Amino acid sequence: MTECQDIELEQSRRDSLYRTIRLIRRFEERCLDLVKSGDLVSGIHPCIGQEAVATGVAAALDGEDIMFSSHRGHGHFLAKGSDPSTFLAELLGRANGIDRGRGGSFHPSDFTRNIYNATGTVGHSAAIAAGAAWSVAQAGTGQVVTCFFGDGAVSQGALLEGFNLASLWRLPVIYICENNQYATSLPVGAAVAGTITGRGEAFGIPSVTVDGQDVEVVLAAMTGAVRRARAGDGPTLIEADTYRYFGHHTFEFKVRLDYRSEDELARWRCRDPLEIAAGRVSPQVRSEIDADVEAVLDEAVRFALDGARLDPADAQEYTYTTGPQPRAGAL
Amino acid sequence: MPRLSYLKALNRALGDEMDADESVFVMGEDMNFALTNVTAGFLQRFGPQRVLEMPLSEQGFTNFATGAAMAGRRPVVEFQIPFLLLLVFEQITNQANKFRLMSGGQTSVPVTYLMPASGVRTGWGAQHSDQPYSLFAHMGVKTVMPATPTDAYGLLITAIRDDDPVIFFGPLACMGVREDVDYADLLPIPLGEARLHRSGTDVTVVAVGQLVHDAIAVADELAGEVSVEVFDPRTIYPFDWAALAESLQRTGRLVVFDDGNRFAGLGAEVLATAAEQMHLVAAPRRISRPDAAIVGASPDLDAGLLPTRQQLTSAISAVLKG
């Protein structure tokens, strides 16, 4: 087991944790509006309900630390400090987006924040993260690497191969499984034999399940994991129990999949990460933060909608670092 | 002058690059004993931090190389058997090769995938004898397949220095090919530059890998009767279309000698491009493995599946008549 010590946070940190959760929640709600209005064409995998995981994880990291996100990753980016304006512009596929419109909602990256990417191949970031962790460990930079994935990813062989390499070489990587109870429509109980932490333990990785709705609990687990990683003691697996309030992807608003009961949703909404964090800040600070977040997001929406459209003639720019100009599809 | 084998050229190129650039390292299976001989002597020379012994975990270690590359290193990943490239087809084509574009140019993934024994292993059976270069070219991964020791040296150096993923196919049938070379003449060779092994005026034969040597033999045999230009692209993707156009300007006749399967293979691509855009005075031909070829269980059966010199000779006379 990893150490999961109680930490008494200063009030300013609690305020800041609340702010990040609020920012993610409202960012996602703005995205839902932009999906409805047709401006965010791809739709999104909303992380509403899971904000405390990203927030607690990022709060334990330094700016230089490396992160690998997932398809449900908007919260990871915002928590690690990505600029909401250029990030939103990216989701809209605009020229002023963080990846110049080439990453979109499912596979963005932000190298200004050392977020390397969110590969679309579920579970495969585990070994990519191990490789990055090996590089930084060899270079002795002291950076740690964090890697997010869902409960669906733990059935992917390549993820387990990543665990093996990370543990074999005691690499400074922290695996965070956001167990939101479903992989699309598949409940975790119908997919995972044994347990998620058992996957980590099988490879000798200290593994712990924590309450992912309480940001301070996540932060505490991460603090121990980061210490271990920086000390050269190898990887940790943190399974954060959480829940997404909305569909797997916004297309569910149309297809109306029915795999979760109203009861279940209501139970999880009682443990809302936003309200848990809000309970630790004063009402006055809360309303100041809320107003500030709205102002930031008003600006982000304006910036993104004002972003220039991309030119189809540039569709293959950035395919290669050097060399071939790919031939056109028609002469 | 020293005799340099293809295999020794790979060893030399990789060793030279590891000497020249600290960020280069090699990883693969049975590295500690240099099973393929490509890394012979490396463990002593470079130590275990740069010669990484990998478990049998191809998808994991291919992704591992991607992460190491994004974090500043230049991995060379060795694969022992061509089908392993199919196991990691997704990791290379859908991940490593897309991450630069997906990041809008923020990152590069400088990994070299070294396949030093591609193609048929007589008697090794159906699953050990594929030649999947066309698949990677189709997906837009930079792909090289040199035929000679000098070219192998020069293209491996370039592949390692390239900032994008590059797959290096070294045909098993070429490993023993030897050349007299002055080591001082070994130089990097740019990607996408073809080499003319024989100049000719009657017909251009585009040959790759070990078939280059067969094409040279046929050209020499026919010398006096037919003037055959032997065109070795060396790089499958990007292909040197400009040099091919120039060659066809001279000859107007084309035969492709390709070790891949027929359907949607390299031969198909070269013929189509020549037909669309280049000077042809006769219908072109291609020789390849058949559609759906499953090669390698018995030398007798293989003879029915692999491209031969005799097929090349007949194709040359057919395009001359056509």
Ligand SMILES: Cc1ncc(C[n+]2csc(CCOP(=O)(O)OP(=O)(O)O)c2C)c(N)n1
């Ligand atoms: C290897 C792979 N299989 C399937 C998919 C399609 N897919 C994308 S997200 C997803 C569900 C993933 O569930 P989980 O890992 O629990 O993450 P969550 O969506 O719940 O955040 C699936 C099946 C994929 N992208 N990659």
